[in-house]
Amino acid sequence: MKIPLVSKNEKLSLVKQCELLSIPRSCFYYTPRGRSELDLVIMRLIDEIYLENPTMGSRRMSKEITKTHKIKVGRLKIRRLMREMCISAIYPKKNLSKKNPEHKIYPYLLRNLSIDRVNHVWSTDITYLRLEDGFVYLTAVIDWYSRKVLSWKLSNTMEVEFCKSVVKEAIEKYGAPEIFNTDQGSQYTSEEFTDLLKNNNIKISMDGKGRALDNIFVERLWRTVKQEEVYLRDYRGIKDARKSLKKYFEYYNTKRRHQSLDDEYPEDVYYGRIQSKMAS
Template identity: 50%
Template structure:
């Protein structure tokens, strides 16, 4: 059995910075650096969470820890872990990936085999380093994405049957994993079709029966999957419910709350705060980072009902138009190419593309006209 590779902090920082740039998909980075995609997600998150420590004003230096002290501490921890089954019981309540990271091959008097046993992890899974998505899976994801736009009520079983009818030898297990990876959930009403982060509050749907007749009364937010030539990215966008204008958007190679909050802050800075923000019940929108930002801005939080895509229908229509008019016509190589392509189409959509719900006028024109009517004095501050 070969020893598990230990990565230096400098290497982790380098990979995390590359992931933060967003030029390459996680699959491409995993292939280039020879690491598992999950590790890249973890390193990027750690970099973002720890970056603020660089700018602390205390001026205190990080205390130096003697290596002998660390070894002695590891030895004592190892002896305690072996003797006390309580540690194993507590550790088993943690997520499997978290437990996997807890294993330290170099702890004296505590072998990897024993650590795996204490944490209820098979030794083979600890050493296993899976590869990124295959070309076949990426091709299936593109086909699933296209079909889902046509039939958003297709669940795993229906999507599997559809692909089999198209000549693809797939089973439900693969399609379920790929649809989860893409963040796709069928729209039919069924309990538990959308799961939020554990322990986070679900907010009620506030738009039922509400007459939305002015800009910045209601904003809506959603995330979609962007197929690339080698891998995939995620796109998040904020839309004004009344005028259909896209106020801000972000592209990321990981689906976390951070890039959603960045787009929200940009929209608030440019256009002020809406009365209500409506989203689905995804973990990004039930996270503390997202809900805290809304509360501090005095924005009421609304969330779609489970399995109800009609509660956020305007963003769903935006994704359909964007993908058929832009995304599916290109095979972008890098994140910068994808950002340039999406920016060009978003500018076209806001400034020039006629919208049937707005009498043939583009969204930005209608947004500007209504803002001028409501508050002419703040025109320059609220209109981009």
Template identity: 50%
Template sequence: MAGPRKRYSAELKAKIALEAIRGNKTANEIAAEYGVHPTQIAQWKKQALDGLPAVFSTRGPGQEKSEEDLTAPLYQQIGQLKVELDWLKKNQASSVEHKRQLIDPNDPQLSIGRQCELLGLARSSYYYQPVAVSEEDLMLMRLLDEQYTRTPFYGTRKMTNWLNQQGYGVERKRVRRLLRTMGLETIYPHPRLSQPGAVEQRFPYLLRNVEITTVNQVWSTDITYIRLARGFVYLVAVLDWWSRYVLSWELSITLDTSFCLEALERALNQATPTIFNSDQGVQFTSTEFVQRLQANHIRISWDGRGRALDNIFVERLWRSLKYEDIYLREYQNVKDVRNGIQAYFEFYNHQRLHQSLDYQTPAQIYRQR
């Protein structure tokens, strides 16, 4: 029989969220230190980042109350039914994990049970605490990451059989779960590509048969998984297609949108592209990311579903990084991998000769603009 559900104070949640935002430790390391699950860390980090703007918009002492402040008490009198309808409109969700994140245990008007009922979520699903990533899973993820770099066209069946041939008796269901955790997707054209996704606006792939002739004509971005001795992190980079120059990059211990926006901001501080290409991951299709590009009048291009080769130059960058640095160094912690990636991209941009660039460096080509 399951024990009582753990309760965490607001102070502890804030402390853990700050640890996650700093990014000096992996989610696994923070989870082990504080006795929480990595999923909770990602959730609290997002809540902290979403709530930061309110800290700086708080009304100062002595200021008059706004019209909203004066009418706020009326909200308490409009009836329980309207409260529930308004709450449900603001908290529509499809996945179980998303529904769990929408539950507010401190809501003064709706109990946890009623919130679960409105969302169509079983209370047992809300209270469920998944098991932390085990050492065995981390080892399997390391093997899958290396094999994926060699054969990104392997699906879950081939990956499962490959692991079985290496002496690891794993099932396909487990392999599929681990690949999703790492954000790895097999390269092949998926069916029903014309089906609309859960985004307000969709953008076509703009680079088919387009001749790239100059720097800042096309930028692209992608996220890759980086394994460490005790956990893993995610790396995003922004690349200029013509020169192969890495304009910016960022690490994160959680797979969220904020670190992608930080990398985009640093790249835009240097120049502005005509076209910006990415896959259809939730980070790049988010409202914040799309609006940031549109504000600079940048044309947006999205890869086809499952077509990683639409973004081939970033895929080649990941392959070079992993074979020439990550797999050789065996980084132990976030600080080490951050310093190592910074050193590698300095080498990649300014010293590494590219055959496709007539044996010049990306920096030489990019500076010729």
């Protein structure tokens, strides 16, 4: 993709140039990765294997792909691809998320907390999403009490603005939650992101180090989306993915019954038509 009207040499900032030209910043910052077909195959296998067994780290993942799928791939390459895909094994360990040591880490506020109302706790995360000839990132905001997906977005990059925009959209539509939970990734610990929460009087909660299960409802959402939607499609590109996911999330919120909600719909629970019984 070429964006010829945007220049790094102009006096105006890149952000301002993109705003004036109505060009999404992600379009400018995106550089085609030139991924080989083999890399894309390996990334698809990582995604599918991780979905079945999220405790599998780079060493076991490397052995599984090499022995089961007959693709010889080293642990270091698997580790690099897993990081790029926002994937890390779920067990107490050194956190593989890219943290910035200068950013403040906030405590986890949800342990033993009784979540008994909508907009009590929201959370967000990012996941890898495969395309026919590449991949993009999907992020979403979910209300813990009702399981309703409040907003979602796709992007070619994981920059802070991508993460902020999905939260801004949710707040504009539904007001602010009392608590917002994230992992300790640098996008979420940045002042730019945490200031958005503070300015809306939202308490900040962050997963414990190496504890992806602290954000369990988003992890479950990714599993459901991939099993029921992504793996059944071959998105031709980001536009195709966006169109199909829009239909899926509408279905997820309004027509998919959730066992954890006594087989009710998230939309009904969120708007008080049905009372939820929080389930872990």
